[in-house]
Structures are given as C-alpha cells and as structure tokens.
C-alpha cells in the first residue's frame with residue numbers, strides 16, 4: 259500500500275501547524291509522525307485537512323487501539339487552526355503550561371505585555387497592574403518615563419475555561 263506520497267510541502271505544513279509536536283494537547287511530544295484522520299485505506303486522502311502530526315504513541319492509540327477517537331482528532335486539528343490564527347507562540351505555550359500546572363498567576367519579563375496581548379484582549383489573562391520592578395529612562399532634554407520590567411497576570415475564569423476546552427479538544431468558540 260503506497261501511502262507515502264504525501265508531498266513534502268504538505269508534510270511541512272502539517273508539522274508547522276502543530277509546531278513540530280504531537281497535536282494532542284496533553285502530549286505535545288517532539289517526536290512526530292504524519293497521521294491520516296480518515297485512514298488512507300478508506301479515502302486515499304493526502305490533503306492537509308486530512309493530516310495531523312502525532313507522536314508514534316498517540317498515533318498507535320488513535321489508529322490501532324482506538325483510545326483516541328476520530329471526532330476528537332478532528333477537534334484537535336480544528337483547534338490548532340484557531341490557535342495558530344489567533345495566538346502567538348508565547349500564548350500557545352502558556353496555555354499548555356498553565357493547563358499542566360493549574361496556576362492562576364504568572365509573571366512575564368520586559369515585553370511580556372506584547373507577547374500576551376491577544377489573550378489579554380480576549381479576556382483570558384488580566385493585568386492587575388501589580389507594582390513590580392521597573393526602570394527609568396531620561397533623555398538629555400529632560401523627558402523621563404518609567405517602564406515596568408515585570409508584568410503579572412491572572413488567568414481569568416474565561417481563560418481557565420478556554421484552556422480546559424483546548425486541552426479536551428472541545429469547541430473553542
């Protein structure tokens with residue numbers, strides 16, 4: 259059975275979509291294979307939409323053991339698309355980390371406000387303006403301004419719900 263004629267560009271797009279990690283949010287292993295959502299034997303569909311990056315372990319759980327069902331894998335794929343369009347790498351990593359450690363507060367360094375701007379705008383993280391470290395700049399003509407060096411965020415209830423849905427593979431909208 260020659261299933262291995264997935265164009266290199268499609269393989270690359272599938273791996274990039276998942277950040278070269280297993281697409282199962284609770285796994286995210288760095289060893290990846292390309293899996294067919296609808297099996298090759300059924301439809302011979304090598305399109306981007308029918309492919310997803312999975313680690314060998316999750317691939318077996320999906321294809322052979324049927325521990326992970328097709329509907330869930332479709333959801334994970336759909337959610338990756340939503341996440342990639344709406345959030346940056348830092349935000350996506352934070353969602354995974356927060357899901358694992360269950361923390362409700364985290365601190366970011368300089369520029370942190372830019373890195374989580376979309377998640378803040380969507381109401382998932384809240385900046386409560388905690389006074390932390392800061393630095394001052396003063397120009398020769400006397401202009402001075404203070405910039406924060408740390409940003410402290412609370413994960414809101416909406417943020418917790420979003421992260422939970424993402425990890426479960428349920429609808430993100």
Ligand SMILES: [Zn+2]
Pocket residue numbers: 280281282285286287312313314315316317
């Ligand atoms: Zn996996």
